[in-house]
Amino acid sequence: MANPRVALFVTCLVDLFRPSVGFATVKLLEDAGCAVEVPRQQTCCGQPAYNSGDKADTKAIARQVIEAFEGYDYTVAPSGSCAGMISKHYPALFADDPEWAERAQKLAERTHELVSFLTDVMGVEAVASQFDGAVTYHDSCSGLRELSIHDQPRRLLGSVEGLHLRELPDANVCCGFGGTFCVKYADISDRMVETKITQVIETGADTLLAGDLGCLMNMAGKLQREGAGIQVRHVAEVLAGMTDKPAIGEPSKD
Amino acid sequence: MSGSTTSQFKENAVRQLADVDLRQALTKSKGHFTGGRQNAMDKLPEFDALRDQARDLKDHVLENLDFYLETYEQNVIASGGQVHWARTAKDAQDIVLDICRSVDATSVNKGKSMIGEECDINEALEANGIRAVETDLGEYIIQIRNERPSHIIAPAVHLTKAQVETSFRETHTHLDPDRILEEPPTLLEEARTVLRKKYFEAEVGITGANFLVAETGSSIIVTNEGNGDLSQLLPKVHIVLASIEKVVPTLEDASTFLRVLARSATGQDFSVYTTVSTGPRRSTDPDGPEQYHVILLDNGRTGMLGTEFHEMLRCIRCGACMNHCPVYQSVGGHAYGWVYPGPMGAVLSPSLLGVDEAGHLPNASTFCGRCEEVCPVRIPLPKLMRHWREREFERHLTPRAARTGIRLWAFFAQRPGLYQMATGLQMRLMGWMGRRKGRFSSVPLAKGWTKYRDLPAPEGKTFQQQWAGRK
Numbered sequence: 001m002a003n004p005r006v007a008l009f010v011t012c013l014v015d016l017f018r019p020s021v022g023f024a025t026v027k028l029l030e031d032a033g034c035a036v037e038v039p040r041q042q043t044c045c046g047q048p049a050y051n052s053g054d055k056a057d058t059k060a061i062a063r064q065v066i067e068a069f070e071g072y073d074y075t076v077a078p079s080g081s082c083a084g085m086i087s088k089h090y091p092a093l094f095a096d097d098p099e100w101a102e103r104a105q106k107l108a109e110r111t112h113e114l115v116s117f118l119t120d121v122m123g124v125e126a127v128a129s130q131f132d133g134a135v136t137y138h139d140s141c142s143g144l145r146e147l148s149i150h151d152q153p154r155r156l157l158g159s160v161e162g163l164h165l166r167e168l169p170d171a172n173v174c175c176g177f178g179g180t181f182c183v184k185y186a187d188i189s190d191r192m193v194e195t196k197i198t199q200v201i202e203t204g205a206d207t208l209l210a211g212d213l214g215c216l217m218n219m220a221g222k223l224q225r226e227g228a229g230i231q232v233r234h235v236a237e238v239l240a241g242m243t244d245k246p247a248i249g250e251p252s253k254d
Numbered sequence: 255m256s257g258s259t260t261s262q263f264k265e266n267a268v269r270q271l272a273d274v275d276l277r278q279a280l281t282k283s284k285g286h287f288t289g290g291r292q293n294a295m296d297k298l299p300e301f302d303a304l305r306d307q308a309r310d311l312k313d314h315v316l317e318n319l320d321f322y323l324e325t326y327e328q329n330v331i332a333s334g335g336q337v338h339w340a341r342t343a344k345d346a347q348d349i350v351l352d353i354c355r356s357v358d359a360t361s362v363n364k365g366k367s368m369i370g371e372e373c374d375i376n377e378a379l380e381a382n383g384i385r386a387v388e389t390d391l392g393e394y395i396i397q398i399r400n401e402r403p404s405h406i407i408a409p410a411v412h413l414t415k416a417q418v419e420t421s422f423r424e425t426h427t428h429l430d431p432d433r434i435l436e437e438p439p440t441l442l443e444e445a446r447t448v449l450r451k452k453y454f455e456a457e458v459g460i461t462g463a464n465f466l467v468a469e470t471g472s473s474i475i476v477t478n479e480g481n482g483d484l485s486q487l488l489p490k491v492h493i494v495l496a497s498i499e500k501v502v503p504t505l506e507d508a509s510t511f512l513r514v515l516a517r518s519a520t521g522q523d524f525s526v527y528t529t530v531s532t533g534p535r536r537s538t539d540p541d542g543p544e545q546y547h548v549i550l551l552d553n554g555r556t557g558m559l560g561t562e563f564h565e566m567l568r569c570i571r572c573g574a575c576m577n578h579c580p581v582y583q584s585v586g587g588h589a590y591g592w593v594y595p596g597p598m599g600a601v602l603s604p605s606l607l608g609v610d611e612a613g614h615l616p617n618a619s620t621f622c623g624r625c626e627e628v629c630p631v632r633i634p635l636p637k638l639m640r641h642w643r644e645r646e647f648e649r650h651l652t653p654r655a656a657r658t659g660i661r662l663w664a665f666f667a668q669r670p671g672l673y674q675m676a677t678g679l680q681m682r683l684m685g686w687m688g689r690r691k692g693r694f695s696s697v698p699l700a701k702g703w704t705k706y707r708d709l710p711a712p713e714g715k716t717f718q719q720q721w722a723g724r725k
């Protein structure tokens with residue numbers, strides 16, 4: 001497909017906390033030749049309800065997403081977690097409802113996480129951007145284990161001029177975010193994120209990247225609380241060359 | 255069941271998180287387990303195919319559980335052994351005590367058995383004046399410290415070497431106080447010497463079973479110390495304690511599981527000792543017990559068959575899920591408050607103890623999915639934990655504040671217009687408040703977050719607002 005119509009599932013966290021990730025996503029998709037649209041009828045993918053055991057509300061939200069995103073060539077989200085929710089969990093939710101199961105399945109097949117969509121579907125091999133510095137990369141759990149996203153971001157980051165990637169030991173171990181987990185079991189989550197940022201600091205990188213804003217906010221918040229002086233950004237910002245905005249949790253320069 | 259503190263998981267966790275010895279012990283063991291498994295996998299290209307086989311085999315057994323259990327029973331009897339069915343943990347205790355009394359036992363050798371823990375066998379024996387001697391080094395260590403296992407295959411993994419040394423010096427007071435006890439081999443040697451004498455005193459030996467073989471009526475245990483062999487061969491009576499889902503059709507099938515078990519557990523190709531026992535000593539055998547008993551425990555397992563928790567019965571107790579679980583690795587096994595910790599416990603304990611008691615466990619997970627990734631029989635542990643959360647939500651067991659919060663949020667999430675207006679206003683306000691620092695170090699409604707981390711301030715206008723403006 002030369003110029004697919006792509007619906008952007010912006011994700012609730014990007015919409016509310018870091019719209020610049022949304023715009024970086026739009027730029028990357030447009031550069032790859034996609035016509036991007038943003039369905040108005042979107043809020044969240046429903047994971048907070050799903051992971052709290054509230055199945056009725058999850059289904060209601062899922063139906064709303066399916067209705068809003070049907071009819072596009074693809075749906076793309078700058079998050080492995082939300083893309084995984086739609087592509088792996090929606091079909092299972094409607095297992096006892098053939099009509100919705102079919103609609104969920106159709107949407108699932110056309111839904112992708114941003115970076116893997118660029119490489120695996122659009123065939124992007126390099127980006128034309130520049131970022132001077134040593135970065136390290138954390139593999140967010142859902143993207144890694146539900147969608148097998150591992151090499152794709154590393155490949156594209158390798159094409160960014162000036163960027164040096166330092167591999168993070170235990171990059172595949174959870175950062176302790178886990179949605180509502182991080183507030184419900186704050187003490188345990190804290191130990192997990194502490195372990196994570198200790199390893200981040202040991203890489204000597206000056207910037208930490210990942211593909212999910214929830215994990216990024218968790219790690220950024222902890223790094224800042226500890227005064228580590230490491231910048232945290234969504235991988236899309238760096239790939240799109242849109243790093244003029246302050247990093248996550250940093251004050252604006254003016 | 256006695257001794258469970260599972261309902262206090264949160265408090266337990268806070269206490270364990272503050273334990274510096276625990277942290278040191280876990281940091282040390284973690285790399286050993288995860289690295290070991292990875293190496294074992296790398297060396298065996300067909301590992302994933304074996305996992306599929308193991309999964310399918312267990313599914314087949316569970317579909318035909320009655321058939322295989324009956325076949326197993328017939329073959330135990332045919333080889334001269336006896337089978338006892340225990341519906342509950344109490345039944346299992348009573349059967350063990352009856353057998354012990356029938357031979358006037360005063361001392362029992364015990365090989366490692368999680369079913370023994372599940373049924374509080376040691377407590378039952380002690381209460382009846384029978385001494386239980388744990389022969390597994392890890393079990394022995396926690397026995398002299400008066401603790402519970404913190405891991406299903408490495409019961410003393412929560413302890414540092416220094417802690418073990420201290421306990422040995424305190425307990426083995428008959429030995430030279432100036433002896434050198436620093437290295438693990440010297441600790442093992444000392445335990446051996448102390449224990450070996452006791453092996454010969456026991457009238458009864460109790461072991462668990464990793465597998466029960468229907469075709470031959472045999473039980474199989476794997477150990478690294480060989481202690482199981484001594485516990486079961488020397489005494490007059492051997493009792494095997496096993497739960498019903500341990501049965502496998504043939505010896506050949508058992509070997510399929512053995513090929514994934516040790517690799518998943520410790521990264522060994524095979525455990526050091528794999529012991530197959532079939533019936534009591536025959537006239538031609540050089541040694542062996544005079545009586546061979548098997549106690550088959552149900553304790554809630556048949557109630558899981560055919561439910562959404564059915565797949566949990568595939569578990570072969572390798573411990574890989576806890577070795578790879580970042581929550582377990584943070585809080586250690588004792589925080590879980592009962593016999594089964596980590597992801598497998600988070601699914602199994604609510605089934606066996608009731609979700610009212612163990613409801614925290616399936617909630618205390620980020621669903622990172624690492625447990626499912628390493629499980630040799632491919633149990634979808636996060637999915638099963640989510641099923642428990644659904645049951646809790648249906649039964650209104652979810653804490654009121656959390657429930658109200660989710661329902662309120664879901665109300666807005668289902669009304670995009672209202673949601674965008676409300677969040678648009680809120681983000682503008684928060685963005686304005688946080689514009690100087692870029693983050694908040696304290697937010698009244700988000701204390702769970704800001705207790706330990708800063709909260710990044712939103713940029714201001716939401717994406718939706720800006721997108722609408724751009725067009």
Ligand code: SF4
Nearest residue numbers: 569570572573575629
């Ligand atoms: S659930 Fe799987 S990984 Fe965990 S102990 Fe059981 S078999 Fe091993």
